Amino acid sequence: MKPRDYSGPADLAAMQRIVQRAWNPDSHWHIGDLAWQRPSMPDRTIALWDEAAWAWFSAGNGLEMAAPPELVGAVLAWFDEMAGDDEKSVTVMETDAAAIDGLTAAGYRPAQTTTFFRHCLRELDDTLPAPQITAGYQVRSVRPGELAARAAVHRAAWQLKRLGEMQVPPVDLGEGGSGMTTARYGEIIGHWPYRSDLDLVVEAPDGSLVGSALGWIDDVNHVALLEPVGVDPEHGRRGLGAAVSLACLHAMRAAGATLAVVCPRGDDAYPVPRRLYHAVGFHDAGRTVTYQR
Ligand SMILES: CC(C)(COP(=O)(O)OP(=O)(O)OC[C@H]1O[C@@H](n2cnc3c(N)ncnc32)[C@H](O)[C@@H]1OP(=O)(O)O)[C@@H](O)C(=O)NCCC(=O)NCCS
Structure with missing residues (x-):
């Protein structure tokens, strides 16, 4: 062929x-x-x-x-x-x-590389706890007209400096940002199976968007993917990442998914996302391996 x-x-x-x-x-x-x-x-x-x-x-x-x-x-x-x-x-x-x-x-x-991704799974059943949302914040679906703000909250979470600080040991990745733009986000939302009701944002007390979690459903296999989750570092470690992840898992369960998958780094050099997903009930499953020639 x-x-x-x-x-x-x-x-x-x-x-x-x-x-x-x-x-x-x-x-x-x-x-x-x-x-x-x-x-x-x-x-x-x-x-x-x-x-x-x-x-x-x-x-x-x-x-x-x-x-x-x-x-x-x-x-x-x-x-x-x-x-x-x-x-x-x-x-x-x-x-x-x-x-x-x-x-x-x-x-x-x-390959000699130690970097790999760990797939983590979570049943979407009655064990799914309700999200605990930090006082003053709100978790909700993205609204029509928020495309630019939605792209901006992604960029805020994925600043290179912050990603470098999250590595173990920390690495200086410079001051650059993620390549996400309003136009790029527009391409994503135009493609199957994007659903705005599974595109959740965290709204801060001042009305700005400071976190997000995007869910995807495969409605043939009833399996949900959480990809990606991000919180603006100015609002980090307040439980918002866990809250928006759980809210997204609830939305995907309500939409018919019975199992969720998320694929964070599994090696020790970038451990935080996997910790977050374990904190909301995911357990480790398969991992990637890299071969070289
Ligand atoms: C990963 C991320 C979303 C966490 O958001 P957050 O709002 O700070 O996370 P929470 O406050 O809800 O923390 C939940 C749990 O995650 C773990 N965690 C979060 N940040 C951590 C950190 N800096 N160091 C160690 N553990 C951390 C802890 O287990 C925490 O529970 P605890 O506070 O009870 O100890 C955020 O750091 C981020 O946006 N990072 C950059 C983007 C990224 O890597 N996204 C994930 C891959 S798609």
Whole structure:
């Protein structure tokens, strides 16, 4: 089967269908991951194998894929052809035996990097506690007309300086910000399965937005994804991250999801998000592994 080049949002929807058809609790991807990453697609080299598999890589030659066992070899051959002889890495789920066998057969070996992502799961049932919202703050869905403010609250949480301070040990990442713009957020909300009732914000006493949690539902598999959660550091450590996460989980349960997944860093160098998700009842499940050649 020959790959075809990615050609825009219709192919993104095809990639989501591939993910949705194969989804299980060990899956690397949820349909919401792809929608969230829509604005980055033009920066990647992406191929699809009909409605069966896809793969992408960007600068740095790090490949990610969703492929059934019989197409792993074809994906790796395409990567060789496209990325040439330069150093390459491929990240897959640790439980994806077919991908790991294919990588090993193609000469890849476990990478030295200690960075990985830990998938965490939580049943959406009566054990879900009610959010405790810090006095004076309000958690609610984003409203029409708040696109610019919604993008701005994302930027406030993902300032590089703050992300560097959250690392262990702290790292100086400079003063830059996240690349989120109003236009980029506009692309995300225009793509299936975005729902504004699952896009929650925290409103501070002065009316400004200071936190957010975005939920995505795969209504075939009844599985919810929390991606991403952020709180402006000026309002951090007041329980707002936990409150907006729980409110979003409740909204997704009410919309029919029975299981939630979240995918924070699992290594010790960026531990805070995983702590937050454990604090709202997620438990560790599978993890990613990176292979190199
Ligand atoms: C992760 C983040 C959303 C937490 O928001 P927050 O409002 O400060 O979190 P909360 O006050 O609700 O904290 C909930 C729990 O998370 C953990 N936690 C939060 N911040 C922490 C920190 N700086 N150090 C250690 N643990 C921390 C604690 O277990 C805390 O419970 P506790 O206060 O009872 O000890 C916020 O730090 C953030 O926006 N970070 C940058 C963006 C990011 O990495 N998002 C997550 C990945 S999508």
